[in-house]
Amino acid sequence: MLLGCIADDFTGGTDLASALVAQGIRTVQVIGVPETGEEVVRSGAEAVVVALKTRTAPVADAVEQSLTALRWLREIGCERYYFKYCSTFDSTPAGNIGPVADALVDALGMDFTVICPALPANGRTVRDGRLFVDDAPLDETSMRQHPLTPMDDANVVRLMRRQTGSRVGLVGHGTVAQGPERIRAEFGALRSAGIRFAVVDAIDDHDLLAIGRACADLPLVTASSGLAIGLAETPRARPPHGLTDGDPHTPVPFGGARAVIAGSCSAATNAQVEAARPVYPTFPVDPCAVVRGEDVVTAALRWARPLLADGPVLLHATQPARNVMAAKSRLPDDTASRIEDTLASIARGLVDMGVGRLIVAGGETSGAVVAALGVTGLVIGPEISPGVPWTWTLGTPWPLALALKSGNFGSRDFFLDAWERLP
Numbered sequence: 001m002l003l004g005c006i007a008d009d010f011t012g013g014t015d016l017a018s019a020l021v022a023q024g025i026r027t028v029q030v031i032g033v034p035e036t037g038e039e040v041v042r043s044g045a046e047a048v049v050v051a052l053k054t055r056t057a058p059v060a061d062a063v064e065q066s067l068t069a070l071r072w073l074r075e076i077g078c079e080r081y082y083f084k085y086c087s088t089f090d091s092t093p094a095g096n097i098g099p100v101a102d103a104l105v106d107a108l109g110m111d112f113t114v115i116c117p118a119l120p121a122n123g124r125t126v127r128d129g130r131l132f133v134d135d136a137p138l139d140e141t142s143m144r145q146h147p148l149t150p151m152d153d154a155n156v157v158r159l160m161r162r163q164t165g166s167r168v169g170l171v172g173h174g175t176v177a178q179g180p181e182r183i184r185a186e187f188g189a190l191r192s193a194g195i196r197f198a199v200v201d202a203i204d205d206h207d208l209l210a211i212g213r214a215c216a217d218l219p220l221v222t223a224s225s226g227l228a229i230g231l232a233e234t235p236r237a238r239p240p241h242g243l244t245d246g247d248p249h250t251p252v253p254f255g256g257a258r259a260v261i262a263g264s265c266s267a268a269t270n271a272q273v274e275a276a277r278p279v280y281p282t283f284p285v286d287p288c289a290v291v292r293g294e295d296v297v298t299a300a301l302r303w304a305r306p307l308l309a310d311g312p313v314l315l316h317a318t319q320p321a322r323n324v325m326a327a328k329s330r331l332p333d334d335t336a337s338r339i340e341d342t343l344a345s346i347a348r349g350l351v352d353m354g355v356g357r358l359i360v361a362g363g364e365t366s367g368a369v370v371a372a373l374g375v376t377g378l379v380i381g382p383e384i385s386p387g388v389p390w391t392w393t394l395g396t397p398w399p400l401a402l403a404l405k406s407g408n409f410g411s412r413d414f415f416l417d418a419w420e421r422l423p
């Protein structure tokens with residue numbers, strides 16, 4: 001059975017695709033909705049991830065794009081669906097998780113599904129409906145100061161209730177710990193009581209396996225990538241592989257110069273920039289210069305050109321989240337998207353100058369960069385750290401090695417060590 005996945009951003013897409021590949025599921029990731037499904041069907045994929053950039057889009061736009069993706073996935077023969085959002089439930093005050101989940105449930109003629117953001121591999125757990133990052137409630141982490149999706153509440157039930165008129169319930173850990181049959185019975189009880197969305201507690205992968213089994217009859221689940229471990233009917237012992245492994249068309253990245261572009265202001269990316277700054281030549285992209293309309297792209301590329309032959313370069317707009325919040329009232333509303341455009345143009349210029357191995361930090365930033373590079377699909381390669389694989393690009397004149405890193409993923413030395421995972 002073909003599993004059709006809709007991811008609300010591009011780093012989230014590679015996170016999910018990598019988790020599915022690790023389950024032995026042949027997975028392909030496409031960027032946006034392709035014109036035709038022929039190539040995907042021919043590839044023999046068992047799962048398809050459609051990566052959208054809908055997390056911070058206006059609600060109606062996010063809903064429409066997600067429904068278009070669902071229609072396409074149905075056309076190519078999918079029978080089960082997975083709406084992937086962030087393990088820190090990143091959303092704007094108006095949505096988009098609730099409205100998109102409602103629209104997908106309606107379109108599939110369902111009346112019930114799960115809300116399961118837990119991702120224990122990266123420290124995200126849900127206890128009594130509250131989302132924790134390691135031991136801190138979500139609203140006490142740097143996510144409170146996120147430039148686009150500040151999270152001021154850790155209670156996922158409440159967050160969902162803000163975003164949907166549908167009824168939201170909770171399956172607590174006491175139930176989850178009793179295993180799939182008990183969870184399924186609780187789903188039945190909630191459903192009979194008119195609950196449409198059940199937020200499900202999960203503390204570890206054992207819980208996610210049980211929840212995955214309990215979801216076996218649901219045509220749609222909504223979750224972070226965590227639930228992927230519970231979805232393989234029988235987890236296979238195959239070694240992890242990408243879509244085209246063993247296929248004569250497997251793209252081979254040509255190598256080329258190395259660069260890191262960081263547009264995330266999340267805590268992990270700040271630490272990674274700090275660790276790389278003493279080691280790599282570094283170009284800070286100044287948000288004030290961007291909003292003043294200075295030609296930051298030309299300046300950055302002129303700076304990078306003579307350095308590329310000697311090793312990786314780092315270009316970042318990254319600043320501590322508290323500084324970004326403090327500057328917010330002085331900068332125009334479209335600052336974040338102008339920075340994304342700037343970083344995307346820099347990425348494009350770097351690739352034209354011979355960069356063939358590129359790390360991009362930040363989900364929205366990755367969306368902008370991937371669009372500027374004309375990438376149509378990604379072949380999933382080796383995992384660098386949980387949720388971040390190397391990928392090979394499809395649709396570019398030659399395959400690039402691209403790592404799309406979620407803002408808060410990866411260890412402090414990620415930018416320094418990631419290259420070692422490349423074949």
Ligand SMILES: Nc1ncnc2c1ncn2[C@@H]1O[C@H](COP(=O)(O)OP(=O)(O)O)[C@@H](O)[C@H]1O
Nearest residue numbers: 147263264266317336339340362363364365407
């Ligand atoms: N110094 C800054 N000031 C304001 N916004 C910024 C700054 N640096 C980056 N941004 C914007 O913040 C957003 C970060 O989002 P994203 O790339 O998704 O990172 P993350 O994965 O951490 O959520 C992007 O829109 C980016 O352009």
Ligand SMILES: O=C(O)[C@@H](O)C(=O)COP(=O)(O)O
Nearest residue numbers: 011012015086087363406407
């Ligand atoms: O689920 C997750 O945490 C990630 O897959 C993800 O979506 C992170 O988003 P960004 O931090 O915006 O990259």
